[in-house]
Amino acid sequence: MANVMTRLEPDTRAAARGLSDLTIRNLFIIPTIAFLIIFNVFPLLYSLWTSFTDFRASTTAPANWIGLENYRELLSDEFIWRNFTITAKYVLISVSGQVVVGFGLAMLLNRQIPMKGLITTLLLLPMMLSMAVVGLFWKLLYDPSFGIINYFLGLGKFEWLADPQVALYAVAIVDIWMWSPFVMLLSLAGLSAVPKHLYEAAEIDRASSLYTFFRITLPLVAPILMIAIIFRTMEAFKTFDHAYILSSQPTTELIAIRLYKMAFLEWQTGMSSAFAYIVLIMVVAITNIYVKYLNRAKAR
């Protein structure tokens, strides 16, 4: 790292007085990098090692090197594949739900609405509040006998969380409720950046509103919407908090929940480290795509 940090072209002559720019830069940047290496990279190297062992943190038995055995076992375990399938389904439902609701809200708000600022802020509240604590109260809302959802929708004693077929949708609905505001916020920014003269031109040409939407609005909002979608995909992939609190059904066992159970309830430390690494590689891949889009959006 030191090698990277030593080259610097002084762009002012202030280097002559006080600390040199080079020193200041290193002083400002290196502690952060070091902190992140010590508390993020180093632990990950450590768990890379444990992923090749049969280590269990609940016993004092020494760890035995077993090579790729954990990875082999995980990748051939059909239950793990089920966790991945559940997660993929969950991500698909919740992200598409968020895009529809969020973008729809943004389209509605992109007009002259009284008290628009206040309404927008109020609509953003769900995403700011604790997912764990608010998620918990959806248990109360979903309750088959006294929950308000069944009451207002007239669903009688509909089982949201106890029915294994429905529970995943119930968890995804909470996610949609929480994070649609995020898609809305980004879409609003995209919509407000569409030049007004394009709409005026379309109106002069007597373009249909459908045509205007698909030929003007959507293409111009697409880059920012894409950022929202990738970011939400990444986050939905990692969902833990409200899913873990709301449901203990095997049909809602997302990857993060399986990983948590494997590591902290079953104490299969070595195996869970290997699992964590598989997840890690997937997350890094999605992050890469995300950052690429971010930079592209910034460049505009």
Next chain:
Amino acid sequence: MAEVKTTREVVMNRAAIAAVFVALIVMLTPIYWIASTAFKPRSLATTVPPTVFFEPTLTPFAKLFVRRSQMREPVDQETYDAAPWWEQLIYDDGESVVRNRRSGEITPSGYWDRYKNSLIVSIISTFLAVSMGTLTAYGFSRFKVKGENDWLFFILSTRMLPPVVVAIPMFLMYRTVGLHDTHLGLIILYTAFNLSFSVWIMKGFIDEIPREYEEAALVDGYTRLQAFWKIVLPEALTGIAATAVFCFIIAWNEYAFALMMTNRNAQTAPPYIPSQVGSGLPDWSVIAAGAFLFLLPVAIFTFLLRNHLLRGMSFGAIRK
């Protein structure tokens, strides 16, 4: 600009306004339900049909902070009259405050300790993350760093990891060095978590401050550090405040690390509040009271932050 509105447009606009209000009601109902349940007596919290209109009471808040037990027989009038108002509320609900047999002192519930832990951990980690983040952001903003984008990507990537992935090795390390279930342990984790966020956001804010300001100061004989301290920091103050509020909210809301890295001593409110809903019949009004006090600061902060939400939620990528 004069606009001629057709009847169709007026109708469309009215329909949009109506739809927005319906959406607003639907989106806010869960939050309203938490807030209203916090002011309901226990008997009204889980009624069929749901109770929407009721006389608000502070009983759930009185119950929230003390340990209570169910009373077999009603309290005698003398004790009731001598009790403070909040204890009378608890008596009214058929429960009594658990007291220490010898000293007669009230036994507090676990809530306040968890709330205090949340405050300690969130405030300290926010302070650390924002101060380190601001310096690093300045470094990246003003100086040439070889492989700048790679470093920034590295910083961001540390934040994208699922908490469980980081928690497995951290748990083992913390256990070895005795940081498990300590405030310091959580503070370190939250600082690391927020540091990458604060570097990215602060870099955006600092990039917006014209370099000419500092260069003028350097010409006037300031050192680089003085220019940073006296010119850049005051200019970046709004950004720093917004970043700090964001970091505080993130740390305050964090659940997974707190669940895995703490048991009792350093446990924060997010894992504690759901643990109150065990088997049996939970007292939802008391849980709602706890949740209400926990969510309230964030709700207030959201209003303070409203102009910075877009930037914060997009890691500084979109500014408007």
